[in-house]
Every structure is written in structure tokens, then in C-alpha cells.
Amino acid sequence: MDVRNNRRDMTGASVITANRLLDGRIVWLAPQGWSEAISQARVFDNAAVEDAIKQAKAAADARTVVGIYGVQLDPDATQITPLTVRERIRAFGPSVHPDFAPVETPHVH
């Protein structure tokens, strides 16, 4: 995984993401497993997210996902929203196909 995607500031908050192995879909680490909806994601202080990423990689269900990394959030957003354009596109779908946006129905597994 490209290190640039895992950069973050000293302060602020992040969520943890990956792609699901079987279908490649983007998932977010939620309190009970991985969710397709970023709104369900667990938010970490940046000071704590490195440890959380390590734990996620070591967890039993890590085999079901690939490419685990942290995503810094926009501190000014009212909902859980990544800071960068790249991660906003990952979270909310291709900007050129709103119909391909992830379904916001909670889908924790």
C-alpha cells in the first residue's frame, strides 16, 4: 500500500479502512467488525490509530480484508468525512457515478 495514503497529522482523528478480500469492496473498521458504511466507522485519535491499525492487522478477521490503513478525517465536517479527495471518493463512491455510491445501510459483519 502506498505510504501516502497512510499519512496523517499529529493531531486530529482517523478511521481505519481496507478492501474486502472476496469482492474488493471498501470497508471501514466499526465497533463490531468491518462495515461498508463509513458512517459506522469507529473514530480514533491520531495518537491512538497506529496501535489500532496494528491490532486490526493482527485480528482474527484480518484474513477477510486486504490493505489495512488509516484515513485522516476532516475536522470541520459534521459527519465522518475523510480529509482528502481520494478517501472521500473511496468513502462515497466515484464522483462521476452517484448511482455507484455505497449503500448507507449498516452492514456490519
Add this chain to the structure above:
Amino acid sequence: MSTDTVTRPVGRYAYDEVDRTFVSQRVAQFREQVGRRVAGDLTEDEFKPLRLMNGLYLQLHAYMLRVAVPYGMMGSDQMRELAHIARTYDRDYGHFTTRQNIQFNWIRLEDTPDILERLAGVNMHAIQTSGNCIRNVTCDEFAGAAADELLDPRIHAEILRQWSTLHPEFSFLPRKFKIAISGSPHDRVAARFHDIGLVAHPGPDGRPVFDVFVGGGLGRTPIIGVKLRDNLPEEDLLAYLEAVVRVYNAYGRRDNMYKARIKILVQALGVEQFREKVDAEFAQMNRADYRLEPAIVEGIRARFGIPDLDAPADAAQKLEADRKADARFDRWVRTNTHTHRHEGFISAVVSIKPDGGIPGDVTADQMDLIADLADAFSFGEIRVTHMQNVVLGHVRKDRLRDLWLRLDGAGLGTPNIGLVGDIIACPGLDYCALANARSIPIAQKLSARFANPELQENIGNLRINISGCINACGHHHAGHIGILGVDKRGEEFFQLTLGGSAENDVAIGQIIGPALPEDETVDAIARLIDTYLVLRHEGEAFIETYRRLGAASFKDAVYAPA
């Protein structure tokens, strides 16, 4: 090569039993590898090179499968299978690429063996569409049809495909390796922007000979290829190319992926020293093992179907009358057709760039329609172009209007080939894991802004190429106007280059100044085009005006205060 009797598909090579067995075995092998990955017997690091060897990338939203379309040629049966895959396994779309392939953006790993099995059923696969190997050989989209062609390059493209497929020496090159071949004096394949570019023409004895260009490429370090060899005899084609790739394999850098392409090696050694090494390798090879005898070439040629070019004597007159009777059709003929070698036929370019649309994207229904139209109008033969369009190569002139009416009715009749709307764009940050910025929205905004066909025709020939990162899949350096997406602290900016060309007047576009914010880019390009319209001489194309005046005349327009 076996001699089994099969229906020979027009314009492409008919697989024999050896080919079919090979592809089927490869599917079975990958099915087993996927099973081991899902079971946890392979780690992602172990599995990744295996899936990439089968064209399966993990992109931004899902897996992406890149299917090979050898030298851009396919049949209606294959297009229908691609439509089925789009409909069943993807989200109803396929995306034609600048390497004449097709990509599916929403593929599931667990479905991929089934998809590959379906592809094998129509003699297609995804082998060598990724990885540090010799990739799909690209070719002139008007091959075997163009009036200006000296030699049909598809036979030799097929020979190169067979030579390079799973070549044991060349499966782990320092980096990927791309070959293009043309048989026309007009370069329609960007020969000088390839690792190897071949321009074929008849030699003194009538057998083909090849001019060999090497070390061209775009990406991080754009370089125009140099001519390594004139008039390479056909019989030495494989030996010489093997010598070139061996030298690259031996001396190419493996310590730095950004300096690993053959273009860097050619520049580092200098063309004379590189040529000496190739010649030394060539001299010590047992050339008899590689000799491409005429009988071998004719054996390959015999597996290509030939269209029966029989048109009524008044076909051309009928077309002229149709054009006079319908101004919209006449405009489309002006922009979207190419002169055929047979006076009763014409090649039609189907624009996959509707006004405001996504360059190269086709729906499953459109794929089915293109297949139907290929059957009805062009011997079931379809060509994918490196400009992300589709060509029906052999259309009878008296039937061209019928074809256009059906295309137009399906939204595939946009008259913009070679014009502002015919934008080449990579998938960009909307889909690609490597991208820094989105290419498609810029293409859509430009295309919508210049949608008026009179305006487009007034502006004339203008190539706009957009890449979402420095890897340059949108060939921005080769665009008359090139647009490169860059990332500045997570936000998109776009750098403009001017003056590039991939044709006979080959040139690398030059950066005009600082990158622009996303919301200023389209306006800046519009001002740039307005400036050209003011400054141009009578009949002068954009690229000619730019070369006459230089960048300074356009810079003020680009950076004018909002």
C-alpha cells in the same frame, strides 16, 4: 500450428486447439490459485503477482479486470460476451483503454475464475495485461482497411503476440514492456512513444521489412523513441526483437522502478552503445531458431478471415447523395470516417465520447448494439482504438447512412473524432488506486462546454489528453493540450502541457506554468482555445499555431485573473 478447419474470423486470428487448451488450462490454474487464497493458504503478498498475471488489479473501489483485445481486434461474438460480463458481473459498464483493451471496474475476486472461463469460451483472456512482461501489442485501428496502408500489420502483431505470450525469458522484465506496430506511413499507433515501435512496409523483394524504434515512452520521464534499425527483414523480426529485449533484461535497472523502463537504459547507454549491445546479441544468436520463414507467416495469415469487399458500382454515388440530403449525416461522415482502400467501402469510427460523457465507457446494451451493427455492416469485425473509440472497418458506402441512423439513435453518433470532444482520459482518481486527481470530470466538463458541433468543427483538429497522475495512462504529454492531475495536500490541481503529438510530427508537450485548481482548469482551457481562434492563420490547426507562436502567446490566457 495445427491445421484444424475452423471458421476464420474476419480481421483476427482463429484460435486452434493448442490455443484453446492453453487458455483453458490457465483458467483452471487461476481458479485453483483463487481457491488457495480464499482458504488462506496463500498470503496477499504471495497471491498478488498471480492475480496480476491474470489481469486482476485491486483498485480503489473493487477488483478491476483488464481483458486483452489483441491488437485491438475483436469479433461480435466476443463483444457480446463482454456485454454479458458487464451485465452479470459488473455494474453494466466496460471501459475501453488507451492500450486497446477493456477494463471492468467492479469485479469480485470470487467471480473471476468464472469470468475467465467465459472469456476462454470466446477465445479471450486477461494474460499479460499486467505485470513486468510484454503487454498487449497495439496496432493501427484502420489496419487492413486504410487507403494509405502499405502493409497489414495484424499478421505480424499476431506473430508477436504468440512469441511474447508466456515467453520464459521475458516474464519478469525490469518493468512492463509495450510494443506497437503500424503498416502505414502515417503513424496512428504512437510508434515513437513505445518501448518498441515497429513501422512495417514492403521491402525490395515485396516481403515486409520493419523500421524499429526503441526507448520511447511517456510517464514520469517522457522520451521520444530513437530509430534503432531500418529495413529489418521479416525473417529476422523475432531474433532482433529478442535481442533488444534480452539487452534490456540484462542491463535494465531493477533497483529503482522509476528508472526501470527501457527508455532510461537507452538514454543512459546512448543509442550507439545500446545498438552495439543489441547487434552483439543478435550476432551470437542462432538465427535459424528464430527465422520467420514466409511459410510460417503465411500459415498465420491463413488463419485470418478476409472480408468479401463487394460493393455495388454506385455505392460511392449513393453516399454522396445521402450526404447532400442530410447535413447532420454529412458532418458525421466528415469527422467520423476514414478512407478505405476499396472505393466502395469506408471505415466508420464510433465515438465513445458522447457530449459530457465518460471517455471509453460503454454500457452492456451499447456493446450488444455495436456487436449487432458489426454483424450487419462490417463482417462481424470490431476494432478498439487507442483513442478509446471503436471502429467498424469495412462499411459499404451505400449503407453508411443506415449505420449512422442506428448509431445516432443509440447515442453513439457523436461527430467529434479528432476534435475537442474526442478527449482521451484515464479512469483517474474516480477508480484508480494510483491516481492523484480525477480525469473524468475534467473531460466531461470540457466535452459539455464544447458540445456544439459547429464550434468543434470550427476549432478543428485538437487533441486533449488527461492523466490523473504522472504514470500518464491518458498520454497527456502527447496531447496538443495535455492535462495532468496532481495532488497538493489532498486536493486536486491540474498542470497543463502544450504542443505534444504522438503522430508523425511527434513531440512532448511542455509545461506552461503552475498547476491550476480543479474549478479553474476548464475555464483556463476555454480561454486558451479562444486565444488560438484569435491568433490562428487561415486553415491553421491548433498545434501549428502553437508551434508558430510558442507558449508565451497562450500563457496570459491560461493565467488570466478570474
